[in-house]
Amino acid sequence: MLVATFNINSINARLDFTLDFLAAWKPDLVCLQELKLDNATFPRLAFEAAGYRAVTHGQMQWNGVAVLGKLETLAGSEMELVQAGLPGQDAAGARLVTARALGLTITSVYVPNGKQVTHPDFRMKLAWLDALAEHFEKTLDPRTPAIVGGDFNLVPEDIDSYAPAAHAGHIFHTDAERERWKRILGTGLVDLFREKEPTTQAFSWWDYRAGAFHKKYGLRIDFLLGTRSVLERTERVVIDREFRKKRSNRIPSDHAPVIAEIR
């Protein structure tokens, strides 16, 4: 089974690109972020035609998250909505959705960016991460198979940044963000990529500006997390940077997808 997470930076702007990704990898479960549309305008028919069902939590213009399930794999079984929105954090936008499918719980998250450490949004980001940790402490059973996929907008360790020294203490690289990251993992989750690739430097996001992709100015901020039982069944985890490149002259997302193969 393949599980993926992909911040696609607008479904409307990236539908073809997203369908290309589904056709290439044929993932069984997918967490999407930054849909940038509401539930009513989510192109359900296009995904159905591509063989996927979607559980969405969208909003107009910004944010928006979804979990996709491949119809062939679901084989008539349900994919049900468990949670839409992080409790107490509605003002931050549509940034969490949890579905139950194939005997496991899967959550797509889009953590607030925070802008700058001096900006009011940074405090909002930390509060959101605290609320996420609390939510998992309450609702996630670490003895059961659970997966969390998403854009966390933070760099867990120096190896996950192209320039850790230059960015130390700046946005995505602060101790405050890393403390929250550890608290979230402490609820019973592991970073599947880092567990399988302890010393590999691989990035999942490159700024659109300043030719960052070609200069290899990237960060690893997109993660697939799993409980222990998921880790035990994880064969490999890859970040497919081919999807950060233009395809048939279509503009890519600024993120690349992360894919895990799970037995």
Place this chain on the structure above:
DNA sequence: ATGTCCACTAGGAGTGGA
């Protein structure tokens, strides 16, 4: 640090967000 991209409001180009 910044060479880009997206959506909204409008009905063209400016603004906010990333």
